Structure formats: C-alpha cells, structure tokens
Amino acid sequence: MNLKILLLDDEPIVGKRLKPAIIKLGCDVEVFDNPAKALKRIDEEAFDIVVTDIRMDEIDGLEVLEHVMNKSVRTKVIMITGYAMMELARQAMEKGAFDFIAKPFKPDDLRNVIIKAAETLGVRLKEQG
Amino acid sequence: MMKDCIDKRYKCVLQWLKKLIDKQIDQREETKGAGIEAVEKTPKKPYRFTIKAHIYVGFVVTFILALGIGASMLLTMVKMEKGLQLSEFANNFYASVSQARSFEKDYFLYGSGIKESKQVIKKLEKQVITHYGELKKHIDYENSIGLLEKYVKLLENMEELDRVKNGFDQLDKAQRKERLQKELKQCGSMLINSAEKLLSKGSDATERLIIHFRTVHLYALVFLIFFMLFISHLLGKRVLRAINLFSKYSTLMANGQYTTIMSDHNYNDEFSDLSMAIDYLIKELDRQQQILAQSQKLRAVGTLTSGIAHELNNPINNITLTAHMLLEDYSDLSDEERIDMVRDLTDEAGRARNIVRNLLDFARESETIMEPICIGGVLRDTLKLTGNQIKLAGVNVDLKIAPNLPRIHGDRHQLEQVFLNLLLNALDVTRKGGHLKIHVGPSEEPNFVSVKVIDYGTGIPDHILHHIFDPFFTTKSKGKGTGLGLSVSQGIIAKHGGQITVDTKVNRGTTFTVKLPITTIPADLAKCSEGVNLSIAT
Numbered sequence: 089m090n091l092k093i094l095l096l097d098d099e100p101i102v103g104k105r106l107k108p109a110i111i112k113l114g115c116d117v118e119v120f121d122n123p124a125k126a127l128k129r130i131d132e133e134a135f136d137i138v139v140t141d142i143r144m145d146e147i148d149g150l151e152v153l154e155h156v157m158n159k160s161v162r163t164k165v166i167m168i169t170g171y172a173m174m175e176l177a178r179q180a181m182e183k184g185a186f187d188f189i190a191k192p193f194k195p196d197d198l199r200n201v202i203i204k205a206a207e208t209l210g211v212r213l214k215e216q217g
Numbered sequence: 218m219m220k221d222c223i224d225k226r227y228k229c230v231l232q233w234l235k236k237l238i239d240k241q242i243d244q245r246e247e248t249k250g251a252g253i254e255a256v257e258k259t260p261k262k263p264y265r266f267t268i269k270a271h272i273y274v275g276f277v278v279t280f281i282l283a284l285g286i287g288a289s290m291l292l293t294m295v296k297m298e299k300g301l302q303l304s305e306f307a308n309n310f311y312a313s314v315s316q317a318r319s320f321e322k323d324y325f326l327y328g329s330g331i332k333e334s335k336q337v338i339k340k341l342e343k344q345v346i347t348h349y350g351e352l353k354k355h356i357d358y359e360n361s362i363g364l365l366e367k368y369v370k371l372l373e374n375m376e377e378l379d380r381v382k383n384g385f386d387q388l389d390k391a392q393r394k395e396r397l398q399k400e401l402k403q404c405g406s407m408l409i410n411s412a413e414k415l416l417s418k419g420s421d422a423t424e425r426l427i428i429h430f431r432t433v434h435l436y437a438l439v440f441l442i443f444f445m446l447f448i449s450h451l452l453g454k455r456v457l458r459a460i461n462l463f464s465k466y467s468t469l470m471a472n473g474q475y476t477t478i479m480s481d482h483n484y485n486d487e488f489s490d491l492s493m494a495i496d497y498l499i500k501e502l503d504r505q506q507q508i509l510a511q512s513q514k515l516r517a518v519g520t521l522t523s524g525i526a527h528e529l530n531n532p533i534n535n536i537t538l539t540a541h542m543l544l545e546d547y548s549d550l551s552d553e554e555r556i557d558m559v560r561d562l563t564d565e566a567g568r569a570r571n572i573v574r575n576l577l578d579f580a581r582e583s584e585t586i587m588e589p590i591c592i593g594g595v596l597r598d599t600l601k602l603t604g605n606q607i608k609l610a611g612v613n614v615d616l617k618i619a620p621n622l623p624r625i626h627g628d629r630h631q632l633e634q635v636f637l638n639l640l641l642n643a644l645d646v647t648r649k650g651g652h653l654k655i656h657v658g659p660s661e662e663p664n665f666v667s668v669k670v671i672d673y674g675t676g677i678p679d680h681i682l683h684h685i686f687d688p689f690f691t692t693k694s695k696g697k698g699t700g701l702g703l704s705v706s707q708g709i710i711a712k713h714g715g716q717i718t719v720d721t722k723v724n725r726g727t728t729f730t731v732k733l734p735i736t737t738i739p740a741d742l743a744k745c746s747e748g749v750n751l752s753i754a755t
Binding site for chain 1: 527537539542545
C-alpha cells in the first residue's frame with residue numbers, strides 16, 4: 089500500500105509543483121493551501137506523513153502539528169520553515185515534529201526527508217524515474 | 218529752502234528731522250507691503266552702517282555739540298569780563314570826577330586845591346583816551362572829552378585869574394571869578410551826570426550779560442540732554458529690534474523650522490554678520506539633521522529587512538521548486554504545462570522584485586518633495602511596508618481613515634518614515650495577539666489633521682517621558698534601537714509645521730498623536746474622498 093502524504097502550504101505553487109515530485113516516490117499525495125480545510129481532511133483520513141508550512145496567515149503550522157500529534161503519534165510531521173526561524177523549528181521539534189526543512193529548498197531536499205521518514209515507518213521508498 | 222535755512226537755522230534742523238522720520242516710516246511700510254518679495258531679494262544690502270559707526274557718530278556729534286557749548290560759554294565769559302572792566306572804569310570815572318569836584322569846592326572855600334583838581338581830571342582824560350575803543354559804544358565820547366577839556370580849561374582860566382594880581386580892578390575880578398565859578402559848577406555837574414550815566418550803563422550791560430549767559434546755557438544743556446536721549450533711543454531701538462528678531466527666529470528654529478533670518482532694514486551691520494553666521498549654522502544643522510534622518514532610516518530598513526527576507530523566501534522558494542521540476546520533467550511535460558511553469562517563474566520573480574523595490578523606495582536618499590498628499594495613502598503604504606513585521610509580531614492592526622479628509626502639504630517619504638517609526642515602536646511593546654489602532658481624522662484644532670497610533674502596551678513611565686524625543690535616547694537593548702527614531706520624527710513633523718504629542722499610562726498603553734496642518738493652496742483643496750476601515754489580523 090502506498091504511503092499517504094498530506095502537503096499543506098498557503099502558497100499554491102508549492103503544492104502544485106511538489107505534488108508530481110512526491111508522486112514519483114510512489115506515494116498518494118493530497119495538497120492543500122488552506123489550513124482549515126487541511127485540518128478537516130486530517131480528521132477524516134489517517135495520513136502517514138504530513139508536510140506543513142510553519143507560518144501561515146490563519147492557522148499556525150505548530151497548531152497543525154499539535155492537531156496531528158493529538159490524532160496519531162505515528163504520523164511523521166515535516167515542517168517547512170522560513171529563513172532564520174530556528175526558534176520556531178526548535179519548538180516544533182519539541183512538540184514532536186519529525187524534521188524541518190528551510191525555505192527555499194529543492195524538490196529533492198523534501199524527497200530525501202520524506203524517504204527518511206518513510207524508513208522510520210518501515211517503508212522503503214525509491215524514486216521512480 | 219536753503220535761503221530759509223540760512224536765516225532760521227532751527228527751522229532747517231526741524232525739516233531735516235522730519236525728513237528723517239518720514240524716510241523711516243516709508244521704509245517700514247515698504248518692507249511690510251513686499252514681504253514675500255523681500256525674501257527673494259538678494260541679501261546684499263546697498264550700504265553698511267555698523268553699530269560701531271552708530272556709536273561713533275553719536276559720540277562725535279555729542280562731543281562737537283558739547284565743544285560748541287563750551288566755546289560759547291568761554292565767549293560769554295570774555296564778554297562779561299569786558300563788561301566788568303567797563304563797570305570798573307565807570308566807577309573810576311565817577312570817583313575821579315567827584316574827587317575833582319571836591320577839590321574844586323575846597324578851592325572856593327579855602328582858596329587852594331585847584332591844582333589837584335586839574336591833575337585828577339587830566340589823568341582821567343588820559344584814561345578816557347586810552348579806553349576809546351570800549352567807551353565809544355557806551356557814551357557820547359566826543360561830548361565827554363569836550364566836557365573834560367572844557368573843565369580843565371575853566372580851571373586854568375581860574376588859575377590865570379588868580380595869578381594876575383594887577384591890571385584888573387577887584388570888582389571886575391570878582392565878577393569874572395563868579396562867572397567862572399558858575400560855569401565850572403555847570404560843567405562839573407554835567408560831568409557828574411555823564412559819569413552816572415556811564416555807571417548805570419556799565420551795570421546794565423553786566424546784568425544783561427549774566428541773564429544771557431544763564432538762558433543760553435540752560436537751553437544748550439537741555440538740548441544736549443534731549444539730543445543724547447534721542448541718539449541713545451535710536452541705538453537702543455536698533456539693538457532691541459535686532460535682538461527681538463533673533464529671538465523670534467530662534468524660537469522658530471527650536472520648533473524645527475529652519476528659515477533664513479531676514480532683517481527689516483536695508484543696511485549692513487554687525488547683526489547682519491551674526492545672522493549670516495547663524496544662517497550658516499542653520500544650514501549645517503539642517504544638513505546634520507538630514508544625515509541623522511537618513512541613518513535612522515537605514516536603521517529602520519535594517520529592522521524591516523528581517524521581515525522582508527522572510528517575505529522574499531516565498532517567491533524564491535516557488536521559483537526554486539518550479540525551476541527544478543521544469544528541469545526534471547522537461548521532456549515529459551506538454552507545451553501548455555511548460556508555459557504555465559515559465560509563467561509562474563516570471564510572476565514569482567516579479568513578486569520578489571516588488572518586495573525589494575518597496576524597501577528600496579523607502580531607503581533611498583531622496584530630495585524633499587513637498588506636495589499635496591492624502592495622509593491616509595501614506596499610512597496605507599507604511600502598513601504595506603511593515604506588513605511582514607506585523608505578521609511576525611502576530612499583532613492585529615486596525616486602520617481607520619475618516620472620509621473626506623483635506624489634503625496636507627508634505628513629503629510622502631519623510632512622513633512614511635515618521636509613521637514607520639511610530640508603528641515599529643508600537644509593535645515592539647505589543648505582545649503577540651495584541652492590538653494596535655491607527656486613527657486618521659480631523660484634529661480638534663481647526664485646519665489640522667491628526668494621526669493617532671494607539672498601542673495597549675506597557676506605557677512610558679514619567680521619568681522617561683521627558684527624554685523620549687531626545688536624540689540617542691533609547692530603552693531598547695543595545696543593537697536594537699538607535700534612539701533616533703522619535704527625535705528624527707519630531708524634526709520631520711516640525712518641518713511640516715505640525716507636532717507630535719504623546720499620551721501614556723503605565724501598563725495601559727500609549728497614544729502618539731501626529732498633527733499636521735492642511736494645505737491652503739487653493740488648487741490643492743480637493744479632498745481625499747476614500748474612507749478606510751481596514752484590519753490586518755494575524
């Protein structure tokens with residue numbers, strides 16, 4: 089069974105571009121640019137990996153993290169942070185985030201983190217050419 | 218007019234004074250009427266009349282007047298001396314005549330004394346002849362000499378008569394003697410008369426001279442006092458006027474309005490030099506103020522940069538992701554998809570450029586451009602500039618702009634700097650999730666608009682309140698604030714003819730109010746129609 093990944097970033101282009109990149113890893117990807125909608129979807133479905141931006145206008149990335157952790161500790165949460173936000177990143181790690189990745193990043197940077205997360209979940213992902 | 222002057226000098230002086238006063242009044246009216254033109258005129262004055270010269274002229278004129286009075290005093294004194302001499306002579310004359318007459322009496326009583334009487338009169342005659350010059354004016358000289366000579370002649374005749382013992386009969390002799398005696402008596406009394414006349418004339422002249430002396434010197438003294446008062450009044454007025462002018466301009470300067478000092482007279486003096494020095498000082502101060510403002514601005518830019526850098530991450534990230542995916546999947550993508558990706562690239566690049574341009578626009582060292590502007594627009598631009606800072610601080614900002622506000626006359630970038638300072642200060646004291654309010658509306662003071670930046674932070678304690686507008690005063694930690702923000706802001710607002718006031722309560726919050734005068738240029742009276750009610754929530 090494919091890993092289920094949710095990607096949340098309030099910049100629509102992030103989701104638009106990363107979706108095909110992650111699909112290539114052989115995962116099922118759902119993309120959101122609205123945190124409220126994403127939270128609703130998290131309540132409905134159990135995701136293996138959640139990738140979320142840490143700074144969004146309406147709902148904070150940390151809130152999403154807490155929400156996910158409350159629902160399932162098993163889910164790996166990868167935070168996307170901005171420049172010089174080590175303080176927020178540290179808070180996120182304390183709250184149980186799997187890892188963080190700083191903007192700007194390349195698609196491969198995220199894919200590598202996802203591959204690592206999948207490994208801790210016992211799934212071996214391989215990029216499909 | 219010159220002819221009038223010659224015979225009536227005081228008239229001439231009065232006319233000259235009148236002309237002087239008229240000229241002064243004319244000058245004042247001229248400068249009043251042409252106030253604006255006078256400012257544009259070149260500061261070069263046609264002639265130089267220093268205060269030193271003023272004092273010198275006053276001193277020299279007073280000195281000459283005093284000298285004149287002294288000289289006239291001396292002259293009168295010499296005259297008085299002569300008068301006294303005349304009196305003395307008159308006394309002498311009288312005494313001599315009396316003496317001669319008493320000898321004459323002796324002769325008639327005792328038969329001796331005629332010689333002595335003759336001697337006395339001859340001596341007197343000599344004296345009268347030597348004093349011819351003076352006496353000529355006062356007595357009928359010829360007559361007096363004639364009388365004296367006649368008297369001597371009569372005495373000689375009498376002597377002759379006595380010497381001739383024989384030849385005449387006694388009766389004839391007695392008759393002649395009696396006739397001579399009668400003539401002698403008559404001539405003697407005429408001489409006495411003449412002497413009395415001279416005596417009274419002498420004392421009259423002396424008295425007249427004393428009165429003359431008294432009046433002339435009293436008037437001269439009074440005139441000298443008034444003249445000195447007039448001179449010192451002119452000097453005092455001149456100095457006081459200059460000092461008043463300087464104090465007026467220094468008050469303006471203290472309020473931040475740096476203007477060139479324009480004096481209201483058309484000559485150069487020490488105060489002109491001083492005003493030139495002060496103008497130089499003002500220009501230098503203004504330049505320093507500009508440098509200070511610019512450095513403070515760059516500091517503010519530094520504060521904004523962290524927010525901007527953050528904001529820039531998004532378009533750069535989008536560009537990175539899109540470019541990499543385009544590279545990765547290039548051959549698998551349809552033309553449409555490729556075009557979509559390239560369009561995303563250009564859009565995001567444009568977005569990044571706008572962010573940077575906003576900041577650069579603000580940071581740029583620009584010339585002051587005073588124009589009619591809507592203050593609301595300036596605040597919206599400022600909010601745009603601080604958007605990231607507000608997001609980072611997690612503060613809610615309410616912006617309320619009243620509709621139909623009059624325009625103000627000002628420099629957009631400088632005012633942006635002021636509101637940016639106030640906003641960043643307010644953000645600093647507002648905790649996450651807190652509120653800030655910005656109200657733009659008409660001020661209670663007519664013809665002013667006010668901008669209130671209200672925070673609900675810690676407030677400013679009393680002992681700090683006096684210092685918040687001082688340059689380099691800051692409560693922020695080292696490296697976070699320069700202490701120039703409010704000082705520079707105050708300078709800018711003062712230059713716009715407005716003022717910043719602060720109203721604060723410890724632990725309740727602080728309200729900074731900026732009051733700016735509305736424009737009065739008729740062409741710029743169109744109002745800023747849009748009212749705004751905007752909330753930035755994070």
